[in-house]
Amino acid sequence: MAMIDGGGLVGKALKAEGVKFLFALWGLHIMPVMEGCDRAGIRVIDTRHEQAAGHAAEGWARVTGEPGVVGVTAGPGVTDVVTAVANAYHAGSPMLVLAGRSPMNSFEKGTLQEMDHVEIMRPITKWSRTVFETARLPEYISIAYRQALAGRPGPVMLECPLDILVNQVEEDQVLFPEPARSRTSCSVPGNPCLVKKAAELLRNAQRPVVMAGNTVFWSRASKELQRFVQALGAPIFLNGMGRGCVPGDDPHLFVYARRQALGQADVTMLIGTEIDFRLNYGAPPLFNPDGRVIQVDIDQPEIGRNRHIDIGIFGDTREVLKQLLAELEGTPRSSGWLEKVRAVENERLKALQPQMESGAVPIHPLRLLKEVRDFIDRDAIVIGDGGDIVSFAAQVLRINHPGHWLDPGRLGCLGVGTGFALAAKLARPDRQVVIIHGDGAFGLNAMEFDTMARHNAPVVSIIGNNGVWMPAVEGDRALGRRLGPTRYDRLVEALGGHGELVERPEQIRPALERAFASGLPAALNVMIDPTAAYSHMTSATVAPPRG
Secondary structure (H helix, E strand, O other), rough: OOOOEEHHHHHHHHOOOOEEEEEOOOOOOHHHHHHHHOOOEEEEEEOOOOHHHHHHHHHHHHHHHOOEEEEEEEHHHHHHHHHHHHHHHHHHOOOEEEEEEEEHHOOOOOOOOOOOHHHHHHHHHHHHHHHHHHOHHHHHHHHHHHHHHHOOEEEEEEEEEEHHOOOEEEEHOOOOOOOOOOOOHHHHOHHHHHHEEEHHHHOOOEEEEEEEOEEEEEEEEEEEEHHHHHHOOOOOOOOOHHOOOOOOOOOOOOOOHHHHHHHHHOOEEEOOOOOOOHHHHOOOOOOOOOOOEEEEEHHHHHHOOOOOOOOOOOHHHHHOOOOOOOOOHOOOOHHHHHHHHHHHHHHHHHHHHHHHHOOOOOOOHHHHHHHHHOOOOOEEEEEOOOOHHHHHHHOOOOOOOOOOOEOOOOOOOOOHHHHHHHHHHHHHHOOOOOEEEEEEHHHHHHHHHHHHHHHHOOOEEEEOOOOOOOOOOOOOOOOOEOOOEEEEEEEEHHOOOOEEEEHHHHHHHHHHHHHHHHOOOOOEEEEEEEOOHHHHHHOOOOOOOOO
């Protein structure tokens, strides 16, 4: 009989689930998993920090829609990945953490790197377990996948003691479950009665507004969403992973007029987006106090969170949109409301034009991002990693495809950029991958430019360097926030990449051309105006930073 060790079983089980990459940082406790994945034809991407490996696993999920996998060693390997797991948990991103642990025969003896990882991970995962029998490793991996993908997606953790991974068993005695089914094959429709009520409310609305977010992406519902807003004749606003689910040039998509549209809406439709700080917790003045609200979500506890909901529909986003489309078919629509919102949008955009065309030095962030917008491909993948600079980017850049905008999400976790970008380039090697970095955020995981150089992942980071955490205002001492005009471009060069310092607006486009042509991981260190704060954009403020 053929014998196989636990690491080999892990590799075979992951391969059956379609895994192509394991993001990991070497450690003795996880080494059998790395070797097993390698034997199974899964490429091991070794990073410089477990946090970045975790961000890469989440980034893979956000670009492909399938769970990413990260392997970490025991003790500090697990604690290092906690931040990335917490970010995935708050964002609703599916990922599997495979954590090493000391051998079972030394539990609670004080052996090297011994910790109770399950309890550490329990509050920030959907499912956290230890496997105690080598032959059951494929079974537990199958359970983990199903847990990660069920309902609202999220991270899961499987702790694997070292002796369980090195033990050998007869392969023909091992149960290999069928791969976890895609979420799209087991969709949950909405309650038909509630769908009819929602359709009636929308049919009679004079000023409907749609706000859509993460679950549109995870449910693969972008086409249905586009048909829905066309049938409804409503303006739509997007946040989180919803960005890109409606192309940037769709006449129903708006960016700058959100406050005015929601404030006047008689019916607001919330689709898979949390009623959190990004939406002022559903309260006035962002929401019309006399308006009605419909909410659709696969995560039932989110319905009615922070405010009263007139109609709440629990169900898969794509299925509910299909139901609503069937009900709304043939409904006549006036373009008057859409035109009114467009007029506000154009007014706000016009107010930003002087900054977008500014020749000032230091460079205004809007001028920088306008140059980026005009240069990158229509199908470029953009990662936002920072505070104000990312909020500027969300207003200027146009995202045209699902999974092509990645930002930290609700947790507001900085440092995600390099991990997200690494995974995005591996998943979509034919696409441009761009990180919009704040200088502070860049420093958190900058060593991963070494990882990208070693693994041939030529992404381009555009660093908005204002030398401070959060822009300064007059009389502000910027206590504990000053960073200085650091030459991050030289750091990237030292790590095997391409780096340039950009100090004038006319230098931006030529530098972009050279960065993308280099074929290397690249960083443009752009010196921007330290007084240009997103919060100062009073004429165009539509959302808080990192929405």
